[in-house]
Amino acid sequence: MQYSQVEQSLTQTSVLRDILARLSSDDLTRAGQLIGRTAEFDSSVSGLTANRPAEWRWSFSKAPASIEAEVLDSGGRVVARPAVTADAGGNLRWNGVLADGSRAPDGAYVLRLIARSADGTALSPTLTSLGQVQDVVSREGELWAGLGSVALPLAKLVRISA
Structure with a gap:
């Protein structure tokens, strides 16, 4: 019985990691829409x-x-x-x-x-x-906007304009 619970826990952990990876990828894709815009x-x-x-x-x-x-x-x-x-x-x-x-x-x-x-x-x-967003990167699970000579975390984003 214990072996089955451990196996189930490992499977759940694997599924959760997969979900988190997909969410991170989706976030990065959405953040890519900021490229070329003033942030x-x-x-x-x-x-x-x-x-x-x-x-x-x-x-x-x-x-x-x-x-x-x-x-x-x-x-x-x-x-x-x-x-x-x-x-x-x-x-x-x-x-x-x-x-x-x-x-x-x-x-x-x-x-x-x-x-x-x-x-x-x-x-x-x-x-x-x-600054004008030139690229978006993921660093240790956090999204950052590259603004030429500086990168800032998207968590500090206040406004976007064209």
Whole structure:
């Protein structure tokens, strides 16, 4: 009797693995429809390529009195301080031009916003990054969108546009 239960358990495990593999394949196939579209992610990381600037959007619960933007490279070094307006919402398209006029290499960049209200209180933004999906891959059961020089998990996907 015990042998039969073990055999049944092994069969069920095999069937479940097959079902999960098919679901994963279906998810990957559906995610492939994102290729070529602009995707927005809940992330401060954006990719810069020769063909596409790094791009971010943000919003604040109230308009800041002042706001400073810093673009950081993958090592955490500030590589640019682009001018932005102090509004409750905004966006930045950074083409990679550095302070000395040279161009930053393709890669992943982080936007850091330093904002304060009129009374000097620090304000935290809701920050997203945008990029054009070039490929979709599965890594350890999680789907990721390749956006040129950066890959982001589809679990952080916020919006899709044409």
